[in-house]
Amino acid sequence: MRYQNFSLQGQPRDELISLEQIFIECRIHASSRVGLIGFKYFESNHLKNYQNKTDIPAYIADELYEVVDRVNVVNYTAAMTHPTEGLRMVIRSAKEIAFYEYVSNKTSNAVINILKELTPGINELEASRNACYDASPISMFPIVNFGEEHVKLGLRSPDHRTLQDGDMITVCYGLRGSLVARSGFAATGPSALPDEYGDVVEHFYKPYYQALVAWYETLRVGNLYGDSHEKVYSIIGDKDRFGLFLNVGHLISSDEWPNSPVYAGSEIPMLSGHYLQCDIIACSDYPFKQAILEDGLILADDSLRTALQREYPDVFARIQKRRRFMIDTLGINVHEDVLPLSNGQAVMHPYMLDLNTLFSIKE
Template sequence: MSKITLKKVTAPEKDHEATIVQLTDETMTERKGKVINAMQNANVDTLVIYCDVEHGGNFSYLTGFVTRFEESLLILHQSGEAFLVLGNENTKMANYARIDAEVIHTPLFSLPDQPMDNEQQLTDVLAAAKIEKGQQVGLVGWKMFTTAGDNRKLYDLPAFIVNGVETLVGSSLASDCVLRAIDEVAVGKTEMEIGSHLVKYGQRTNVFPIAATGERFEHAVISPTDKKIKLGDKLSITTGFKGGLASRSGYAAASAQDLPEEQKAYIEKVAAPYYKAVVTWLENIKIGMQGKALYALIEEVLPQADYHWHLNPGHLTSDEEWMSSPVKKDTTTPLTSGMLLQIDIIPSVAGYAGTSCENGIALADENLRHALAESYPNFWQQIIKRQVYIRAVLNIDLPDEVLPLSSGVAYYTPFFLAKDVAFVKG
């Protein structure tokens, strides 16, 4: 493969998308159909889908909303009949849900000391939602347990809900924020000043925003502080929203000359080899590829023994930043059209700052690309614009089936004070 070099480039235009892409009714109907097909294939009569403020992705996949500070359930039968079990402050949301469902009000899911009108035992509520003895019921939280043992009886739902059922039945905003934060990096600014750019439009983050200069976690503090950026500091910037995360790590420096003597080889020893792995990942990932093949490619260009990366070099993302990962050493799981994946390769080389150019992509076959272009034309034009930039400016041979989910994909300025000097291939 061609070498990796640092050169002056034109930065990608920020997406500046102040509008939300609203999913069509056809898309929501298709989602429900896919879930019901999966239920039929698995001989599951009913799904009980859980939601709370932290984990609502599976619930909102079908309903379009999350219930924030209240617990809630979507109960979906194989017939397509659905029930929403909602607390005091979310019953109104049934009027706006993207799925036809009957509402069952249960104050049990409300905040403490609120009125307990219509109070019922949870078993009675579930029975009203037509869960019956003898049914095969699937419990859906958010976490897919992947330990070596039998995970079928591990539930990431509150015990009172699991007990009730058992009794009855026997990833562009994150990128823009990070790019904007990088634009603001300057010696003398504080972590909090940089961190103020990592949230926008009142949207809830799905990761803990990071703006960390120098040594991290001093006094066990993980939030941005009033610590000021110094020339030559290590620097990390991260945020994430529904749909994906963006992260950058490097130095608050204009060049290697600003680094301590023992760290001046950062580009050759750490950052350039890492970026070569990112380029390899983007140029070679494809639909049908087994997860172990992508893992092996990264191992070849960025040997784990030398660069000490530990987590999967790529994982699925959606409402939650990390869903699961098909990219493992021995897995034969294929990458499929419709997957959203994070470019998550995290080397650790002693004596140097970390290096990170993490963003998300989608895999899309010709049918999906055509459907996106037809149903979401503005979104599709953004995808094309990003692909053109990656190919023309960064010289990366990006396959058509790889859709950059933000303008920052593969754009990496490891020296945060040299704002127009980025890695390119060649």
């Protein structure tokens, strides 16, 4: 049904009928029970009467309350984005995995292309062109930031700021279905790092990578997400030193962060079909430093993996190649349930102008 107030400002309203009338024509009446699906649902510790609170625009809800008693209107968004029950939160087919792997290929290659062409003197906009972006729909605007002033803002569009050897940088690109990000020092080696940071690789980036590896090694269908949180915090939980403030991982879908089951004490189980984003943000001041390594993966049990291998053998082969690299080169003991989608999965360079040097775990 057409409701002309959904049109852009200034477009015709010559055939406008009220939402109230539309609801009535849809046979909603005073005693109906209505579920509203918005962007987020609320829990008991968020709001009073949380079941009846909605984040949809008030002008829509107000029209609905003219027709039906508001106590009978409930927030039904969890049907879409609850970590275990939400329709959008569990992948159920090999075709979905193949789609997300395709998108992740493009996203991770864009970030890799930017990093490969970084050189002192290039500016942020020039670097962004090296990504070879196309017109695929994005889930967030691209981030290419050089220097503490720009990186510290977190979400900033690129401009003409030029890269200096030893600068902190952030590179992030997100398409609908994938996001890849890297943040650290764009330096040619330890001698290029500013003196005030001391041995920042040993005391900040190395523990960060150890925590990231521990996160990956907790992943297995049936494990609890609270265990992933605890593993990371046992290594880099010092707030003054590492400044963790967001969930250490979340679910991802066509939008970048629909929900996160990863938090202290979480008893939410890891399900086959969960599409996870490794998203551990360490950030501390005095002096400012930041580490971000974001890549996506899918948890899949034996039946889902078998279906993927049968229906999309090329996708399955690329995933297995990434797994072998993570295990054999990076030293990360990922379980067979873990299907890495990014071409740079868990790859972290201590000096981001030297892509031949990366962290790995040795026995």
